[in-house]
Amino acid sequence: xxxxxxxxxxxxxxxxxxxxxxxxxxxxxxxxxxxxxxxxxxxxxxxxxxxxxxxxxxxxxxxxxxxxxxxxxxxxxxxxxxxxxxxxxxxxxxxxxxxxxxxxxxxxxxxxxxxxxxxxxxxxxxxxxxxxxxxxxxxxxxxxxxxxxxxxxxxxxxxxxxxxxxxxxxxxxxxxxxxxxxxxxxxxxxxxxxxxxxxxxxxxxxxxxxxxxxxxxxxxxxxxxxxxxxxxxxxxxxxxxxxxxxxxxxxxxxxxxxxxxxxxxxxxxxxxxxxxxxxxxxxxxxxxxxxxxxxxxxxxxxxxxxxxxxxxxxxxxxxxxxxxxxxxxxxxxxxxxxxxxxxxxxxxxxxxxxxxxxxx
Amino acid sequence: xxxxxxxxxxxxxxxxxxxxxxxxxxxxxxxxxxxxxxxxxxxxxxxxxxxxxxxxxxxxxxxxxxxxxxxxxxxxxxxxxxxxxxxxxxxxxxxxxxxxxxxxxxxxxxxxxxxxxxxxxxxxxxxxxxxxxxxxxxxxxxxxxxxxxxxxxxxxxxxxxxxxxxxxxxxxxxxxxxxxxxxxxxxxxxxxxxxxxxxxxxxxxxxxxxxxxxxxxxxxxxxxxxxxxxxxxxxxxxxxxxxxxxxxxxxxxxxxxxxxxxxxxxxxxxxxxxxxxxxxxxxxxxxxxxxxxxxxxxxxxxxxxxxxxxxxxxxxxxxxxxxxxxxxxxxxxxxxxxxxxxxxxxxxxxxxxxxxxxxx
Ligand SMILES: CC(C)[C@H](C(=O)O)[C@@H](O)C(=O)O
Ligand SMILES: CC(C)[C@H](C(=O)O)[C@@H](O)C(=O)O
Numbered sequence: 143x144x145x146x147x148x149x150x151x152x153x154x155x156x157x158x159x160x161x162x163x164x165x166x167x168x169x170x171x172x173x174x175x176x177x178x179x180x181x182x183x184x185x186x187x188x189x190x191x192x193x194x195x196x197x198x199x200x201x202x203x204x205x206x207x208x209x210x211x212x213x214x215x216x217x218x219x220x221x222x223x224x225x226x227x228x229x230x231x232x233x234x235x236x237x238x239x240x241x242x243x244x245x246x247x248x249x250x251x252x253x254x255x256x257x258x259x260x261x262x263x264x265x266x267x268x269x270x271x272x273x274x275x276x277x278x279x280x281x282x283x284x285x286x287x288x289x290x291x292x293x294x295x296x297x298x299x300x301x302x303x304x305x306x307x308x309x310x311x312x313x314x315x316x317x318x319x320x321x322x323x324x325x326x327x328x329x330x331x332x333x334x335x336x337x338x339x340x341x342x343x344x345x346x347x348x349x350x351x352x353x354x355x356x357x358x359x360x361x362x363x364x365x366x367x368x369x370x371x372x373x374x375x376x377x378x379x380x381x382x383x384x385x386x387x388x389x390x391x392x393x394x395x396x397x398x399x400x401x402x403x404x405x406x407x408x409x410x411x412x413x414x415x416x417x418x419x420x421x422x423x424x425x426x427x428x429x430x431x432x433x434x435x436x437x438x439x440x441x442x443x444x445x446x447x448x449x450x451x452x453x454x455x456x457x458x459x460x461x462x463x464x465x466x467x468x469x470x471x472x473x474x475x476x477x478x479x480x481x482x483x484x485x486x487x488x489x490x491x492x493x494x495x496x497x498x499x500x501x502x
Numbered sequence: 503x504x505x506x507x508x509x510x511x512x513x514x515x516x517x518x519x520x521x522x523x524x525x526x527x528x529x530x531x532x533x534x535x536x537x538x539x540x541x542x543x544x545x546x547x548x549x550x551x552x553x554x555x556x557x558x559x560x561x562x563x564x565x566x567x568x569x570x571x572x573x574x575x576x577x578x579x580x581x582x583x584x585x586x587x588x589x590x591x592x593x594x595x596x597x598x599x600x601x602x603x604x605x606x607x608x609x610x611x612x613x614x615x616x617x618x619x620x621x622x623x624x625x626x627x628x629x630x631x632x633x634x635x636x637x638x639x640x641x642x643x644x645x646x647x648x649x650x651x652x653x654x655x656x657x658x659x660x661x662x663x664x665x666x667x668x669x670x671x672x673x674x675x676x677x678x679x680x681x682x683x684x685x686x687x688x689x690x691x692x693x694x695x696x697x698x699x700x701x702x703x704x705x706x707x708x709x710x711x712x713x714x715x716x717x718x719x720x721x722x723x724x725x726x727x728x729x730x731x732x733x734x735x736x737x738x739x740x741x742x743x744x745x746x747x748x749x750x751x752x753x754x755x756x757x758x759x760x761x762x763x764x765x766x767x768x769x770x771x772x773x774x775x776x777x778x779x780x781x782x783x784x785x786x787x788x789x790x791x792x793x794x795x796x797x798x799x800x801x802x803x804x805x806x807x808x809x810x811x812x813x814x815x816x817x818x819x820x821x822x823x824x825x826x827x828x829x830x831x832x833x834x835x836x837x838x839x840x841x842x843x844x845x846x847x848x849x850x851x852x853x854x855x856x857x858x859x860x861x862x
Contacts, residue, residue: 218695229695258732260620279639279657279697286698293699295657297639301650333746335578335589337639338646339653365753372618372732372757386693390750393725397732 145178149209153187155423156433157215163435163492164442174500175461188219188230198232211445214418236416237275242409243303244310245273245388247420249395253474256482258398266376271395273388274307275409280385299339308350311382315357327358331367331383392420403434403481406441417445431487434479439469468498505538509569513547515783516793517575523795523852524802534860535821548579548590558592571805574778596776597635602769603663604670605633605748607780609755613834616842618758629738631755633748634667635769640745659699668710671742675717687718691727691743752780763794763841766801777805791847794839799829799855828858
């Protein structure tokens with residue numbers, strides 16, 4: 143079989159640590175499943191900006207765009223900012239420039255990992271926030287106007303992107319339904335009771351929904367969803383939403399299942415995709431070797447799955463499933479990272495997962 | 503002492519039920535503390551819109567504006583909408599027209615009320631979300647532009663409102679600190695890492711903070727705050743934020759302390775104030791007599807407190823404190839409303855609270 147090229151961007155802070163841990167797991171996994179993965183490390187991020195004056199060079203961007211997939215650690219650093227005071231976040235540029243409209247953020251209760259909610263049904267948490275990642279309020283990034291007395295940003299929602307997001311949502315719900323053996327449900331999260339732009343978004347979702355009669359379809363206001371994610375998160379499946387709403391709700395979701403260390407993500411477009419943990423660079427623990435690599439490892443599993451769907455072959459799908467299973471098994475068997483009060487560091491966590499590859 | 507005039511707008515759905523329950527508690531309370539309250543009931547809301555063509559007549563608005571305070575139930579109804587598809591929400595008009603920039607939404611664990619989080623420290627939850635309520639994304643309400651292919655809304659942040667909100671935040675933190683016997687902390691919740699408008703907001707908060715050296719001051723990104731409200735909500739005190747962010751985070755906060763039935767609120771400006779539960783009209787349970795009136799009763803306590811601060815006299819402050827205490831005592835003694843799985847209806851809950859007035 144042919145070899146797929148993975149652009150690896152470790153980024154800043156713990157980004158470099160969790161990326162190294164993930165590569166250490168991917169190597170034996172690839173060997174075992176006979177899948178060809180060639181990793182090319184690329185430099186980008188806040189320290190790159192500090193040292194070179196650009197957060198991601200055009201050359202780097204082009205190399206990343208040519209790869210079959212991009213695996214990213216985390217980028218940004220509080221003290222390193224752009225002239226307008228915002229942070230260095232080339233991962234946002236990747237989303238915009240590569241048209242990665244579907245920010246897929248799955249939340250699942252891993253065996254053994256302590257959950258935030260008291261209700262035992264929290265063990266059944268298994269939903270996906272689908273954060274539109276190229277427009278919404280983030281359309282305004284770098285475009286906001288500021289005068290002495292007033293600042294404005296623009297939230298933009300377009301029909302083409304919303305149609306794509308809707309189709310992606312229903313397709314994802316259908317695939318999840320097949321895996322889970324029950325009907326899928328797409329719940330659009332908006333604020334259509336107050337804003338025309340969200341009534342517009344609702345209308346487009348309703349149109350697209352008609353083409354997916356096998357998937358249930360509903361809507362929910364974003365404030366009510368914040369409440370329900372605390373009250374009954376086990377009731378939800380696929381939750382598409384606007385960019386800023388998705389940013390907020392996906393951190394909430396992470397809080398439910400153990401924190402950001404357990405929140406993988408994928409930014410997917412029609413031709414490209416970036417896989418990265420939902421967490422940041424964690425300056426407070428960077429360099430200590432205690433960051434939890436689980437979110438990145440699970441992001442890599444999403445990457446293998448995505449490559450399989452795009453025709454890379456069954457070996458990739460098998461590898462993805464085994465990697466997820468190995469993570470579950472490691473935690474079920476007692477792996478406890480520092481973020482959940484345990485003593486296992488980054489390398490130990492990677493080792494615990496790697497050890498379970500091929501063990502089942 | 504003279505009599506203060508309270509405009510009462512029960513609104514729609516359970517709004518009318520929780521308002522009636524609250525008035526039933528306020529009457530004996532006022533008698534006991536010798537405070538004069540004259541209630542004037544005013545009609546507004548979705549059914550008013552359906553029946554009269556306007557959600558709140560100018561005459562009603564003027565009467566409300568002339569009162570010493572406004573007590574509101576809840577307004578809106580899913581099937582009754584404006585021509586552009588958004589819901590009827592005259593409470594938003596009150597916020598805009600009366601300049602009620604400070605949406606005060608306190609969250610406190612009441613004795614005996616089951617909490618969402620497993621961590622026992624959740625019993626110490628005691629924070630306030632201060633939702634700016636006249637601009638931010640809601641500036642765009644009714645102003646969004648929609649074409650065939652695109653919709654846009656504008657988020658606006660102005661210096662004067664932000665300065666007022668900041669002063670209100672620090673003042674509130676100072677008053678809370680005096681009551682709680684510990685230093686107050688204001689944590690601005692924004693997204694300054696991505697948007698200039700929030701960097702602008704941060705700058706103004708920093709300027710105002712300099713005038714309140716006795717109050718600690720920090721900032722937090724809104725996504726990180728959604729995570730931390732799930733992970734360690736007991737660590738926070740006063741959380742000012744943009745309108746849309748505050749809408750989302752305050753429902754999250756309600757989820758932590760038992761649901762919307764326990765979430766009072768006050769929309770306060772420099773000259774007027776509206777007190778209302780943070781919940782909606784709950785069409786699913788409207789008319790059944792089972793709505794939890796606690797949020798409205800606690801909103802009324804906030805009203806008495808606000809009137810006291812504005813010079814109505816110590817009797818009002820005492821009445822506010824006693825009302826809060828009576829609510830706590832009722833739940834500590836076993837009051838269980840339907841929303842937390844109990845059998846006590848709206849009237850029974852009001853009676854349980856009223857019975858504890860004058861009992862301590
Ligand atoms: C770091 C930040 C710019 C980024 C975002 O807001 O998208 C992060 O919060 C995320 O969720 O990926
Ligand atoms: C009903 C709705 C318009 C309102 C809002 O969004 O402000 C409500 O959610 C609230 O929080 O008061």
